[in-house]
Amino acid sequence: MANYLLEIGLEEMPAHLVSAASQQLVTRVADFLTENRVTFESVTKFSTPRRLAVLVNGLADASASIDEEVKGPSAKIAKDTEGNWSKAIQGFSRGQGVTPDDLVLKGDYYYANKHITGIATADILTKIGSDVISKMNFSTYMKWANNNFLFVRPIQWLVSLLDTDLVPFDLLDVTASNVTHGHRFLFDDTIVLANASDYEASLKQAFVVADADARKATIQAQIAAIAKANSWEIYLEPSLLEEVNNLVEYPTAFVGDFDAKYLEVPEEVLVTSMREHQRYFEVRDLTGNLQPHFISVRNGNAEHIENVAKGNQKVLVARLEDAEFFWREDQKLKIADLVEKLKKVTFHEKIGSVHAHMGRVKLIAEKLRQQANLPADYDVKLDRAADIYKFDLLTGMVGEFDELQGVMGEKYALLAGEDAAVAASIREHYLPTSADGALPQTEIGAVLAIADKLDTILAFFTVGLIPSGSNDPYALRRATAGILRIIEDQDWAIELDALITELYTLDLNGFSYDRKDEVMTFINGRVAKMLEGTARYDIIEAVLATGSLDVAALRAAAQAIDAKTSDADFKTSVENLARVFNLASKLEIVPAIDENLFENASEKALFTTNQALTLTDDSSQNISNLFALSAPISDFFDNTMVMIDNQALKNNRLSLLAAIANKAGKIADFTLINTK
Template sequence: MANYLLEIGLEEIPAHLVTPSINQLAERVETFLKENRLAFEKLIKFSTPRRLAIFVEGLAEASEAIDEEVKGPSAKIAKDAKGNWSKAIQGFSRGQGATPDDLILNGDYYYVKKHIDGVKAEEILSKVGDEVISKMTFSTYMKWGNNDFLFVRPIQWIVSLLEDKVVAFDLLDVTANRFSRGHRFLANVEVELKNANDYAKKMLENFVLVDAEHRKAEISAQILALASENNWQVTLHKDLLEEVNNIVEYPTAFVGSFDEKYLAVPSEVLVTSMRDNQRYFEVYNQEGQLAPNFISVRNGNAEHIENVVLGNEKVLVARLEDAKFFWEEDQKLKIEDLVAKLAKVTFHAKIGSITEHMARTKEIAAKLAEIADLTAEEKRDVARSAEIYKFDLLTGMVGEFDELQGVMGEKYALLAGENANVAAAIREHYMPTSADGALPETKVGAVLAAADKIDSVLSFFNVGLIPSGSNDPYALRRAVQGLIRIIEKMNWHFDLSLFIDQFEGENHLEILDFVKARAQKLLLDEGLRYDIVDAAIEAVPFDLTALMQAARVIEKHQTHSPFKSTVENVARVINLSKKADHLVEIRLDLFENEAENGLYDTITALKKDWNVLPTELKFKSIVHKISPAISAYFENVMVMTEDETLRYNRLSVLTETVKLTRVLGDFSKIITK
């Protein structure tokens, strides 16, 4: 057993691409080794902005030798009419390095037994360049020199070491060897690796901490130590920590400060300047108030750190000066003037202005407010927020810091005397800002956010700008996913199909399919069975809250003993009901036995409170009441009788039964085998 090191040296990789790139390299190396039957014990990932490396522990000396049978032509075509071997058999034999007489007849097919010898690890690893590195894919590529080869960034060097031996291969004009490179500024020299096992230690000697997790832990420890020394509170934001970790090779955390006068600017603005624009960690005093300080991380040691601090402070102050200026100037503006100017701002060239978008949103929001059972005061707040909610797009602050859309709208709205509900809705209408982001907390904000998203989807679909494949330039998938989450959180129950039919448009069916696909993804991401999700999204009416709940309830009960028989009973009813090309008024005098009366009485009794019954109780009613009645029905009733009057009467009863069960979905799509 031996250890192997593969290191790809590069020009600096963008921070957001480092982690996915090393993960991909690890997956490709693992697949490569398994496909070549080269056993190993463990893969260890190393990464920095300048290198992607894989360390393979416990690598076998050679691939596993195997004996296998290769399937050939069938016996039917093996010989011609004279009993001679056919061309198919002869060609197969040649391809396998055998003769027809070497073949073995097993059942209806001929096979050839083959012994495949093991291959030395060194020979296999020499193909890493062509079979692993050159096949990597990225969201962003670079081309350099006169090469057609594309990679995330230009390759500067490659290390390929099996213990102390170089496993050479060429990739473009780079030959794999034993020479890595140290830190760009602290040790900008070639680093000779005499043995693969020396990698981490040798690189640390040259100011490169190659283990990303250890580097992240070191950054965290340094930041927390500085916070403790200064009696501050600090949050190690996950995404920011990941980004900082992927822009340094040798981290040194330091403290900077800024003038307290800038604390008069809203903290959200200061935090955006520090965290999003400069990759600084903001700090708070023990009372939770933002302090006029920050913690940042240098890619290097502590030498001349005072100059680094001054440089960072200078850059930050320039941004804070802009923020202070915009904050003071924006307060001189009037909301009504800004709203009026939105008529000249294009929402989309094919759709119209932002003013028109807001007017449509206001109409949708008014209808949602009724569904949400808002009070008269809340409805007035919805109307007011819908009239002004995009005004902050024309403020100087949002023009400079577009991440603060909505946030500044809330601030300026409060300063202008708008009530808290209206101001909060202006901020919350952007929520959620990511797939699993926070949702609106206020009823008014939830209504406005949902209405804004509904109009966006209706508007883009109506002009034919429908997402296809991975193409979604207007983030409509995210909008719909957010819409579903808002509707479910607020526990709104309404038929989305009927709701959108109230508005003009030609692609409403496509919209419903689009929404169903997003609901399906949300449920599948929770780990629910595909067939159960497939069944739930076909619920009628198309009540998003109900169908999401139904999928989870069905999933929860899938292992219970009555589940299989219940699904099969309901599925049988669904399939039979499809044979009714028309329905008739149900006549009780045509019932011939207690089973017919039993099913009819069961569904009639359940109908009374069915709409208000919780989803869990609906499902239990199907299991313990409807399903037994269906079983008895099929044991005693011939549905497809030749008597047309009886047949349609019975099909109409089954159709009424389906209407109840369909509220939870199409049970015929659930697999019970």
């Protein structure tokens, strides 16, 4: 058993790409070895901004030998009319390295039995450049020199070492060797690796902590020591910690300071400046109050750390000076003036201004309030919120710190004397900002968030700016998922399909929506995605076929049907209802049911049972009641011929079935449920 080291030396990668690239390399190497039948015990990953590496542990000396049976041409075309082997069989045999006489006839086909001898692992690993590295995928690529090869960043060196032996391969003009490099500034010499297993220890001596987890633990320990020494509370926000970890090879945490006067600026501004712009961790006292200090991590040792801290302080203070200026100047602005100026701010060149967008949102918000059965006195607050909620886009603070859209709007609105619920909705209408992000906590904020997102979706579809494949530049998928999550979180029984249908009949201040069918298909796809895991796929498809976009009701119906799949009568019940659906579809115009045309007791019994069945908000009970129709449906079909020549009797029986299908169809399309 051997160990194999592969290292890709690079120019500095963007920090947000390092972790994913490292995991991708592990996966690709493991898959490459598995596909080539080379066994191994484990793969250890290493990564820094300048390198991606794996150490494959317990690697077999050679790939496994196998016996393989390969299916060939059919017996019908194996020989010509004279009994000679055909060209098809001869070509197949050559391809498999055997003669036609070696083939074995099994049933109607000839098979080749092959013994494939294992190959030395060292020989297989020579393909790792072309089969692994060159096939890696990234969200950001670079092209360099005079070649067409694309990679996340230019490749500077390659290491390929099987225990003590070099495994040669070339990628572009770089030849793999046993030579790696230490820290860019702290170690001048190259490192010649005698053994693959020496990699981590050798780099550590050259001021590189190659194990990302170990490096992160070092950062955490250093910051914890600083916090303890100063009686501070320092929150290591996970995504920021991950990013900082991927910015350094040899971490040293240090403290920086700023003037306490800047604490008069809203905390969100200070935290945003430190986290988002400088990659610093904010400092709080033990009661949670923000302090005029920050923690940063240097890519290097502690030598001259005081100068490093001073340099970082100057950069941060420059930002805080701007923030303080904007905070002071923005308070002189009037909301009404900013809203008026939004008439000249483009929402999208094909759609119109932000002000016009707000006007449509105001109308949608009122429709939503009614559907959500919220109090009528919400109208005043909702109208005010919709009238002003984008005003902060024109403030200096948001112009400088666009991450604070909505956040500053809430603060400035409160300072201007706006109602607290109106101010909160200005911040909340942006929520959620990610797939699992926080949702609005106020009802007015929730309504405004849905209305804003809904107009965005409908307007962009109207002008043909529709997501395709993975391309979604206006984040319409995220907006749709946000709408659905908010509705479900608020426990609102909103029939989104009915609301959208109504919106398509309106002239919204000179703007009319278009492409309704495409919108409904798009939203249905998002609902299906949201319901994944709730029930079997076919059951989800069946409840979606009702056309309803009441997410809570769809989820409950899918779960109720799925819960019945193990019942003894599930197959029969679903198939009976499906048969009802199929026959009912043959009636284009449904006449009223005439009880006088019933000829047998089974017709009367089915009619009476269906008449007594009432759908409620209890999905489980609804399914139980529908399945209870199975016995009278079976009895009906056993004793009644539906498709007969007598037109009046046939239509009356189809109308009876249509009445059942209409009721059951509000729960699911039972023809789509698989019972096999």
